[in-house]
Amino acid sequence: MNRLKAILSRIDRKGYGAYKDLQGSYDFGQFTLFVDKVQRDPFAPPSLVRVRTKENRFAPELFRNPVRRTAFEDFLNRAVEQAVRRTVRGNRGSGKSGRVEIQRTSQVVLPRSSIVVESGYVEARMAVGLPARGRTVDARAARAMLLDELPEVVQTALTPAGVDEGAAREHVETVEDASHLRNRLPELGLVAFVADGAILPRESGASDRPLGKGAVPFESPEEFRVAVELPNRGEISGMGIPEGVTLIAGGGFHGKSTLLSALAWSVYDHVPGDGRELVVTREDAVKIRAEDGRSVAGVDISSFIRDLPGGQSTADFSTPNASGSTSQAANIAEALEIGTSLLLVDEDTSATNFMIRDERMRELVQLEPISPFIDAVRPLHRDLGVSTIVVVGGVGDYLDVADRVILLENYRPCDATRRAREVRERYPSRTSHEEGEVRPPMNRRVRAASIDLSRGRKEVARGKGLATVELGRERVDLTYLEQLAEPGQTEAIGRIIGEFAAGGRSRAVAEVVDSAVRSIEKNGLDSLGNFRGHPGELSLPRPQEIAGAINRIRSLQATT
Template structure:
């Protein structure tokens, strides 16, 4: 502490660059402060620091296995964020002076770089805007941040007595139950489970927090109710969605898309009180949509779209500007390429000519290369074991291919399968449905040399918010990767891409992604860090979003075979 005070006294009122002298570690009694990277000026991204307790006095039961450790680190991250809001005064001076922050978590529970819990210590990774007057050091304000506010944050969030241990235990047990429940899905023959009492609607389109007022708690239809035993909660009942083809129907604003959106986000565990904490989906589920204008590089879509005019093959399809139908076909092929057991499709965000073609159009348009999705869903399950949940509001022909139909009315589901059978008898198909041949798409090889990370004299691979990665001078739009939930995932993806580009030669998409995630599983997210000590703010992405980001790089060159 004396050394830290001495340095601050010495650099007071000097140019902002003098803060570089702070880099290093300081014993502050109850914890050690590490200053890993100092910002170059008060308007630059904040400095990176770590605070590490001298011991870990929390009960080992809170972090005694990998699932509980991730959940407890998530809980402590939220506790630090809450303590910062209560304790830290905030901006005082130029730029971001006095700002203290830790990685902001979503409603999901993910492995992050924000917190490390071991048997020996607890470490929080934070960002601090070192205070300035103009562009000079403000040592007095820096002392307040580093020696008054940070110690109080530690006392309130990183040691027993500072947190509610009962709440911490509920947090880790809820996550453990959800993980156990998701693991039960394959042996139960289910692709998803929605607990009775779940709150599925969100408070707004811009918020992932649960709707608090007027939300209708979910109740399973008796025909689909499943009861399971969880390790902490005990018996739980809810709606089980079986493998195969499930149709979710209903009028507008009755909860169809809300259910599908909840299922797409439930590939992740959620915090207690989220409303979806006991809603789980197969962890490899992929939401599919049309994506006009996206680039496609060397994807085999021939199982869905035949040869194009002029004899152009679709077994190695590339375009800088895909149509709705070709983009949706590419999205399915890419999902199959990386591996999935469940596709989630919403009629509202799909290409109409890809979803269905009625008898009049079949009669009028004889040269149609598209095999409509309605002809694919059953072969996908029968041949490849890939189930589909389809939300429809206006295409009744999908009743003919559904194994079951869930009808949403006033946010309440019912099993409408018997009623759908009656409707099919009353209104039989006007033309026989086709059944396209389905096979796995051909694997592709990616050329790392096609991606240029150069930006002036530097190479850049970084995340910019939730929906963009910056690779050199190219900005990659990830808006339609709807299962991304945190900017930290986007940052991790950018660094994975950067590591791939640093390699040589060409490799398959699946090989690139599996190698990267295996390395993270072995060495942790810290292995993607660009600074010694503090790795930056990252969250673990799924293989599907890593592959999805790579597939959307416009400069990417890839080919089958």
Template sequence: MRRLRTTLDRIDRKGYGAYKDLSGSFEFDGFTLFVDRVQRDPFAPPSLVRIRTKDNRFDQRLFGNPVRRMAFEDFLTRGVDRAIRRVVRGNRGSGGSGRVEIQRPSQKVLLRTSMVAERDYVEARMAVGLPARGRSVDGRAARAVLLEELPEIVGLALKPESLNGERARLHVETVEDAEYLRDLLPSLGLVAFVADGSVLPRESGASDRPLGEGAVPFESPDEFRVDVGLPNRGAVAGMGIPEGVTLVAGGGFHGKSTLLSALAWGVYDHVPGDGRELVVARGDAVKVRAEDGRSVAGVDISAMIGDLPGGRSTGSFSTPNASGSTSQAANIAEALEVGTSLLLVDEDTSATNFMIRDERMRELVRREPITPFIDLVRPLHRSLDVSTVVVVGGVGDYLDVADRVILLEDYAASDATEKAREVVGRYPPRATLDGREMNPPGPRRLRAGYLDLRRGKRETARGRGLEAIELGRERVDLSSVEQLAEAGQTEAAARIIGRFAAGGDAGTKEMAEQALADVAREGLDALSQFRGHPGEMSLPRAQELAAAVNRVRSLRADPGA
């Protein structure tokens, strides 16, 4: 601390570049401060620092296995974030002066680079905007940040005596229960589970926090109620959604899309109090939608869209500007390619001509290459063991192909399967292709050499917020990849794609699985661009990693394994 204080006194009022003298490590009472990267000016991205405690006196049971470790690191990250907002004054000069940040977590619990809990220490990774007057060092303000505020943050968030042990235990056990329940689904013949009492609605379209006043807790219909035993919470009851084709029906604003959204986010664990802690879906579930204008590279969509006019084959389909129907077909084929056992589909975000084709249009338009999704949902399950949950509000023909129907009225769910069958019996059945089988999409090899990371004299592969990545001069739009939870996942995906670009060709599934296996072996830190501090990253699923690379417009792919 004395050396740090002396250094700050020496460089006070010098040019901002003098802050480079802070690079290295400084011993404090109970922890070490590592300054891994110093920003070049007050308007540049903030400096990267790590705080490592000199021991770990937390209850070892809180991080005794990989799931608990992830949950405990998430808990500590949130604690540091709260301490920063309580302690740090910020706004101490030009640019980002005085700003202190740790990776801001969402309502989901993910493996992140923000925190490491080892047997012998705990380490928090943060960003600090070193204070400046204009473009000169503000040593006095820097002393307040580094010598006063950071130690106070450590005292509030990284010492056992300041920790709420009961809250930490609940946090860890909630995540452990959700992971256990998700792993249990296949043995129960289920694709998803929604616990009784869950709060599904969110505050708003801009907030992922649970709705407070007015929220209707979920209650399972008796016909779908399943009892499960969890390792920490014990017996829990809720709605189990079996394998097969499940239709979610109901009027507008009655909760259909809210339920589907909760299932889509059920691939992740949630924090206690989120309302969706025990809403889980198969870990490989994929929400698919139409996506006008996306690029498609060599995808086999022939099972859904036949040969196009002019004899153009769809066995290896490419386009820089897909229509709604071809984009939705490509999204499904790519999900099957990387691996999924559950598709989630909402008619509101689907292409109408892909979802359904009525008898009148069949009669009028004889040469239609699109096989509507209604004719695919049963073959998907029968041939490929892929289940579907589809939300419909205006297409009654889907009643013909549903194994079960969940009706939502005023946010209350009921089993409408028998009523749906009565309705079907009163109307002529729709002509279907019920005997149809479905083959998986043919494999592709992604051509790594076509991914150009050059941007001037540098190569870049980085995230740009939650909805985009930057590869060289290309900006890749991920705004329609609906199961990306945090910008850290986008950052990690960009770095993985950057690694792939420097390697050899590979199939989509092979690329994604190998990348995640490397991360599991080496840790997320291995993707770091900096010495010591890995930056802000969160672990993406294989499905989102594949979705990101599939949307790179420069991507090229050849048929074949």
């Protein structure tokens, strides 16, 4: 600490570059400060630091297994965010002067690189904007930041004295319950579970926080109600959605998309207070949508589309500009390739001609390459074991292929399976559905050499915000990967792809993803990091999103 003071006094008012002298570690008594990387100037990305406490006096049950540990680390990340908001003054001069940041969390709980809980210490990885006046060192402000504010943050967010242990326990137990529930879905024959009392609607289209006023709590129809015993909360009840084909029907604005979207997000655990704490979906579930304009590299979409104009093969389909239906077909084929047990499809974001073709169109249009999704949902389940939950408002034909129908009225679900059967008998569909033949998942190899990381003299493979990965000069657009939760995941994906590209070897997409996931399991998320000591801001992505990003690289080539 005294050494830090001395250095600061020495470099006061010198050029900003003098801050480089801070690199190193400092003993603060209760904790150690590591200055891993010093920014070049006040406007550059902030400096990277770590604080590591000398002991971990938190109750060991808060982190006694991997699920609890991840939840507790998530809790501490949020505690630091809060402590920073309360104690750090923020702006202290030019550029990023005075800022203290830790990874920004979302509503979901993920393994992140921001906090490390070990039995002997707790460590937080942060970024600080070392304060400047113009382009010179402002030592007084730096002293206030590093010697007053930072220790205060450590004290209030990283020691039992400052942290609300009851809240920590609730956080950890909630996540453990959700994770337990999700793991039990297969043995219960379910693909998803929505607890009674869950709050599904969100504040707005732009916010993932729960709707405050006027939210109607979820209440399971009697017919689908399942009781489950959880390790912490004991017995709870809710709607179990069995394997097979499930329709979510209902009038416009009655809450269909809200339910489906809650299911899509519930591949992740949610924080207490989110409303979806006890909503869980199979962890490999994939939301499928139309995404016209995306590129496709060597994908077998022949289960859905055959004989394109010009004789282009659909067993090995590539395009820089997919249509609504070909993009949706590619999204499904790619989901099957990486592995999924549940597809989530919303009519709102689907290509109509992909979903259905009615009798008149079958009559009028003879040259139709598309065999609609409706003909594939049953074979998908029967032959490949892949269930589907599909939201329909307008296309009654889906009643013919559904195992069950959940009808939403005023946000309240009821079991309309029997009524749907009666309707079908009274109004038989005039389209004869020949069940399609669904091809087994493909296993493409892609060329690492088709990804060019170079930009000028630099190699670049990184995330930019939530929805962009930068690979050299290419910006991969992930806007429509609807289950990507945090920028930290995007960053991790960028680095995984970077390693694949740098390796130079053609490999199967599934193998690239598998080996990345296994290596993270073994060596930790930090192993994706760039810097000595400080790994940067990383969150664990799912295999589905890693593959999703690879598949959207415009320069990507499949080998044949």
